[in-house]
Amino acid sequence: VSDVRVELGDRSYDIVIGAGTLDEAPALLTRHQVGRRIFLASDPCVYELYGSDLEERLCRDGREVVHLLIPEGEKHKTLETVENLYTYLVAQRADRHSTLVAVGGGVTGDVGGFVAATYQRGMPFVQVPTTLLAQVDSSVGGKTGVNHKLAKNLIGAFHQPALVIVDTQTLASLPERQYQSGLYEVAKYGLIYDADFFRFFVDNLQAIIQRDPAVLEPMISRCCEIKAAVISIDEREQGLRQILNFGHTLGHALEAAVEYAGVTHGEAIAYGMLASLRLSRAMGLLDEATVDEVSAALLDIGSLPAAAGIPFGRLSDAMEHDKKRRDGHSHFVLLTEIGATLIQDDVDLALVAEAWQSAVVQAETATR
Amino acid sequence: VSDVRVELGDRSYDIVIGAGTLDEAPALLTRHQVGRRIFLASDPCVYELYGSDLEERLCRDGREVVHLLIPEGEKHKTLETVENLYTYLVAQRADRHSTLVAVGGGVTGDVGGFVAATYQRGMPFVQVPTTLLAQVDSSVGGKTGVNHKLAKNLIGAFHQPALVIVDTQTLASLPERQYQSGLYEVAKYGLIYDADFFRFFVDNLQAIIQRDPAVLEPMISRCCEIKAAVISIDEREQGLRQILNFGHTLGHALEAAVEYAGVTHGEAIAYGMLASLRLSRAMGLLDEATVDEVSAALLDIGSLPAAAGIPFGRLSDAMEHDKKRRDGHSHFVLLTEIGATLIQDDVDLALVAEAWQSAVVQAETATR
Numbered sequence: 001v002s003d004v005r006v007e008l009g010d011r012s013y014d015i016v017i018g019a020g021t022l023d024e025a026p027a028l029l030t031r032h033q034v035g036r037r038i039f040l041a042s043d044p045c046v047y048e049l050y051g052s053d054l055e056e057r058l059c060r061d062g063r064e065v066v067h068l069l070i071p072e073g074e075k076h077k078t079l080e081t082v083e084n085l086y087t088y089l090v091a092q093r094a095d096r097h098s099t100l101v102a103v104g105g106g107v108t109g110d111v112g113g114f115v116a117a118t119y120q121r122g123m124p125f126v127q128v129p130t131t132l133l134a135q136v137d138s139s140v141g142g143k144t145g146v147n148h149k150l151a152k153n154l155i156g157a158f159h160q161p162a163l164v165i166v167d168t169q170t171l172a173s174l175p176e177r178q179y180q181s182g183l184y185e186v187a188k189y190g191l192i193y194d195a196d197f198f199r200f201f202v203d204n205l206q207a208i209i210q211r212d213p214a215v216l217e218p219m220i221s222r223c224c225e226i227k228a229a230v231i232s233i234d235e236r237e238q239g240l241r242q243i244l245n246f247g248h249t250l251g252h253a254l255e256a257a258v259e260y261a262g263v264t265h266g267e268a269i270a271y272g273m274l275a276s277l278r279l280s281r282a283m284g285l286l287d288e289a290t291v292d293e294v295s296a297a298l299l300d301i302g303s304l305p306a307a308a309g310i311p312f313g314r315l316s317d318a319m320e321h322d323k324k325r326r327d328g329h330s331h332f333v334l335l336t337e338i339g340a341t342l343i344q345d346d347v348d349l350a351l352v353a354e355a356w357q358s359a360v361v362q363a364e365t366a367t368r
Numbered sequence: 369v370s371d372v373r374v375e376l377g378d379r380s381y382d383i384v385i386g387a388g389t390l391d392e393a394p395a396l397l398t399r400h401q402v403g404r405r406i407f408l409a410s411d412p413c414v415y416e417l418y419g420s421d422l423e424e425r426l427c428r429d430g431r432e433v434v435h436l437l438i439p440e441g442e443k444h445k446t447l448e449t450v451e452n453l454y455t456y457l458v459a460q461r462a463d464r465h466s467t468l469v470a471v472g473g474g475v476t477g478d479v480g481g482f483v484a485a486t487y488q489r490g491m492p493f494v495q496v497p498t499t500l501l502a503q504v505d506s507s508v509g510g511k512t513g514v515n516h517k518l519a520k521n522l523i524g525a526f527h528q529p530a531l532v533i534v535d536t537q538t539l540a541s542l543p544e545r546q547y548q549s550g551l552y553e554v555a556k557y558g559l560i561y562d563a564d565f566f567r568f569f570v571d572n573l574q575a576i577i578q579r580d581p582a583v584l585e586p587m588i589s590r591c592c593e594i595k596a597a598v599i600s601i602d603e604r605e606q607g608l609r610q611i612l613n614f615g616h617t618l619g620h621a622l623e624a625a626v627e628y629a630g631v632t633h634g635e636a637i638a639y640g641m642l643a644s645l646r647l648s649r650a651m652g653l654l655d656e657a658t659v660d661e662v663s664a665a666l667l668d669i670g671s672l673p674a675a676a677g678i679p680f681g682r683l684s685d686a687m688e689h690d691k692k693r694r695d696g697h698s699h700f701v702l703l704t705e706i707g708a709t710l711i712q713d714d715v716d717l718a719l720v721a722e723a724w725q726s727a728v729v730q731a732e733t734a735t736r
Contacts, residue, residue, distance in 0.1 A: 079447065079451060083447060086516055086522065086523060087516070087517075087518065090516060090518045090519055090522060091518075093689075117525060118486070118513075118523050118524060118525050119522070119523065120522060120524070121511065121513060121521075121524040121525055121526055121604075122525065122526065122604070143489065145486075145489060148454055148455070148458060149455075150455065150458045150459075151458055153489075154454065154458065154487070154488060155454060155486050155487065156486060156488070156489040157485060157486050157489055157490065157525055158489055158490065236489075236490070321461075
């Protein structure tokens with residue numbers, strides 16, 4: 001079991017990572033001073049797989065547990081779902097000393113976290129991410145929120161959890177495509193921050209793809225360490241935290257352009273990274289050999305859904321709406337070498353279009 | 369002009385208090401690093417009185433200002449109003465570097481603050497409170513939120529403003545009853561924290577009631593200083609901040625029992641304080657002379673609406689739903705002398721009922 005500390009002053013917390021950590025949940029909650037009343041939020045599928053066992057274990061430990069089901073899928077990540085949860089919490093007389101435990105993927109964590117952030121101006125919150133993407137990314141860092149009909153994640157708050165429990169055994173039940181999607185974010189951590197970790201990733205890719213327990217814990221731990229280091233310096237994305245958005249300016253634009261259908265978040269980020277590599281090259285920041293090496297590694301993770309039919313104009317429109325824009329500029333995270341980034345605000349849109357086209361062609365070719 | 373600093377590390381901010389400070393708003397915003405794009409939120413009445421002038425002044429100073437109207441009154445302090453504001457902000461392409469400036473009373477500040485706390489996970493926020501209650505209480509301390517159909521202020525977030533501008537001249541247009549209601553909270557600061565300030569309040573009560581400009585600035589400044597001192601120590605109401613709830617356990621219960629109709633927040637708090645004084649006496653914490661002296665001072669502020677028709681049982685029911693309860697206990701802030709408090713969790717409900725009845729009779733007698 002690995003323990004990664006997120007240092008944020010009086011909002012510091014631990015991420016506990018290992019195989020079977022959920023079995024130790026009662027002791028972990030006690031050690032981290034989590035109170036007796038627990039509201040366990042989960043989607044019906046994850047509740048069935050892991051939530052009900054956890055509920056039983058916590059009850060046997062003498063806690064009072066009530067579960068709340070959050071309907072599955074991005075389309076339920078709305079203020080309406082949040083409002084239903086408030087009503088349920090009031091009816092159950094939850095107070096600000098009750099703890100909300102979110103068990104599931106990104107949607108459950110984001111919605112549950114937003115409810116925890118805003119119910120009675122904030123209640124303690126524990127994350128139990130069960131997808132790879134949530135384990136290495138969304139459960140760490142305190143971003144919570146829901147979608148607005150006009151923009152994704154538009155409504156939200158920063159609310160750091162009191163504890164994150166990652167049980168790598170939950171990955172066994174994760175569908176192949178979702179697991180692969182998480183691996184693109186794993187690769188991202190190496191690319192933006194840690195060349196050695198990128199080598200580890202490339203060297204162990206077959207074992208990683210086969211979900212070999214021996215590599216899962218060190219892999220996820222390193223991702224969490226990197227994310228923890230970044231957000232400890234820049235909790236609210238004023239500066240350094242932007243590097244975590246490598247591939248995300250175009251990735252988010254792609255997701256918006258296809259209206260979040262047919263491409264997962266991880267796949268969209270993969271496209272965004274492929275294009276950003278070429279953009280870095282076009283701007284003279286990165287050498288050709290590195291572009292080729294990294295692109296090949298990303299394409300080795302698995303095949304990407306076709307994106308050739310999407311006109312670049314739809315992506316550039318979507319970028320205009322991105323909430324990370326400042327004074328009308330989209331910023332791009334570029335690579336100068338493996339493990340090192342540069343943030344650029346004024347990138348020529350023609351270069352971006354060109355980089356995008358090559359990335360699309362490259363993904364297409366690799367898939368054939 | 370007085371400047372009160374709220375010390376909260378990297379969330380510290382200034383409260384600027386004086387007659388005519390709104391005329392200096394452009395310079396104040398510049399000095400406090402507020403950006404160029406401003407969303408000015410106000411209710412239609414306050415916008416007419418002060419908002420449109422401020423908007424014009426900021427535009428003349430070269431800022432881009434868009435105003436949003438928030439419908440007046442507690443019944444619009446809902447998630448629905450918040451959602452409408454999100455939609456408007458998206459349509460106007462507000463980003464997380466735009467600033468939301470709330471001009472008005474408590475509802476405008478609470479709703480505007482919650483939108484600022486949650487739009488794109490937080491945008492900068494400036495408070496321009498125009499009621500006495502907002503100037504001495506709700507605009508300072510970062511509490512924001514809206515009501516849920518089952519409970520007041522149930523949904524909310526802590527979001528500290530970047531600046532608070534108090535223009536005492538705006539009090540000239542405040543209806544008598546609203547002004548009086550604010551004075552009960554002013555008296556509270558003396559009672560819980562500063563015996564000298566309570567003397568100042570009693571000695572100058574006639575000038576205060578007549579809104580003499582010479583007393584308004586020092587009076588409001590001292591309230592803000594006390595609130596600032598308390599929240600600097602306990603931003604999130606884990607401990608000390610609870611003393612600000614003197615009179616509020618019963619006050620909130622009264623408001624809930626009458627469904628927020630017929631009694632203002634300040635008047636409810638006045639009743640709560642009268643009862644808490646008698647409860648403090650009944651528990652042997654406070655001497656009779658002080659109870660009489662303080663009660664007389666509170667009743668001198670003005671007459672209170674009758675509360676004799678409300679059975680105590682409805683108040684005790686409401687207390688059960690209070691979000692400040694912990695493990696099923698309502699806590700009471702009691703007085704040990706003028707300027708000193710004691711927080712008690714396990715108060716005998718029979719004593720509370722008795723103290724309540726005497727307070728009601730006393731208010732009734734004073735009004736006749």
